[in-house]
Structures are given as structure tokens and as C-alpha cells.
Amino acid sequence: MNDDQSHARRVDLPNSRPCFVCGEDNPAGLKTRFYVEDGVVKAPLRPEPHHCGYENVVHGGIVAAILDETMGWAAARATGRMFFTGELTVRYLRPTPGDRELTASAEVVRVTSRLTEAKGVLTDADGVEYARSKGRFVPLSAEATLAVDDALLYRGDEERVFEHLRAELEASQESS
Numbered sequence: 001m002n003d004d005q006s007h008a009r010r011v012d013l014p015n016s017r018p019c020f021v022c023g024e025d026n027p028a029g030l031k032t033r034f035y036v037e038d039g040v041v042k043a044p045l046r047p048e049p050h051h052c053g054y055e056n057v058v059h060g061g062i063v064a065a066i067l068d069e070t071m072g073w074a075a076a077r078a079t080g081r082m083f084f085t086g087e088l089t090v091r092y093l094r095p096t097p098g099d100r101e102l103t104a105s106a107e108v109v110r111v112t113s114r115l116t117e118a119k120g121v122l123t124d125a126d127g128v129e130y131a132r133s134k135g136r137f138v139p140l141s142a143e144a145t146l147a148v149d150d151a152l153l154y155r156g157d158e159e160r161v162f163e164h165l166r167a168e169l170e171a172s173q174e175s176s
Helices: 060-079 142-151 163-175
Strands: 010-012 035-037 040-045 052-054 083-092 102-111 116-124 129-139
Touching: 040 060, 060 083, 060 102, 060 116, 060 129, 102 129, 142 163
Parallel strands: none
Antiparallel strands: 010 035, 035 040, 040 102, 083 129, 102 116, 116 129
């Protein structure tokens, strides 16, 4: 196997300024950057003390938030639409330590015209699982998706998940 094949291909996804999970201007937020590696959406979590409920234990709401958003990006990539969460289930397997880098990973399980289902997991570098999640995501309209996309931050190399929608809307407006 050559060096290019031994490393997984990583593509960054856009982020925003205000979002609690990926917002770079949110002082209380997680400030993560979503990326795709071998088709799986991932997000690093570097907890700060203010993300903990008990000393050195990440609050369950923080765990749920990063899993929710990671699954949402997996759904968006699978369908080309942004979503809102219709249902979220998190199974907490053990206390999540606040003193190490963690990774949320998510994949789509099923896509229908009305819902996209995804699963996620939060692990550390040793592969220890701290939480598993399942979610059902309801798609936004093309117009609402593009409004969200217009507010995202692109630096040049991020995957443009919603460009096909922009092209489709422009084509339909030209033919009208």
C-alpha cells in the first residue's frame, strides 16, 4: 500500500460564527470543525471546564449536542438538504472525561423522502465509547437550506454540500 492509500481522505465541512457546536465566535461553544473521512462525518471535541457538569465529566447535554450536530451533517451530506432534528436518542455508556480529546462520528442509516435516520458514537483516541446516538432528521426546503448555507463560513477547501440545490433553483428560475 502506498503512502496515499494508507491515509484516509479528509474533507472539511463549513462552519458558522454563532453556532454552539461549530461557531468560531461563540465564547461558550465547542468551536469544533466537522470533517468527512472515508464517508463518515466526524467532529473533534476538546472539552473545556465550562462544558463539564461534575469536575472533569462532560455534561450530558454537551455530549448530546455534538452527536446531534454530527448526525445532522451526515444527513445533510446524504441528501443535500439541511435538517432539523425530529428525534434524538442518546445512550450514555460511561461518564465522558473532560481531560482528553474525543471524536464524534456519524453515518446515515436510512433515507426516505420525509426523514433521514443516522447513528453516532463518541469515542476517545483509544476507541473507548462514551455514548451512542440515533436521530431522525426532517429536511428543510431548498430555499431554507440555501439560506442556512449562505450564512456558513467557507474558506476555499470545504465541501460545498448544497451547490446542486443552488444550480437547480437557478435553472428552474431561468426556465420560468
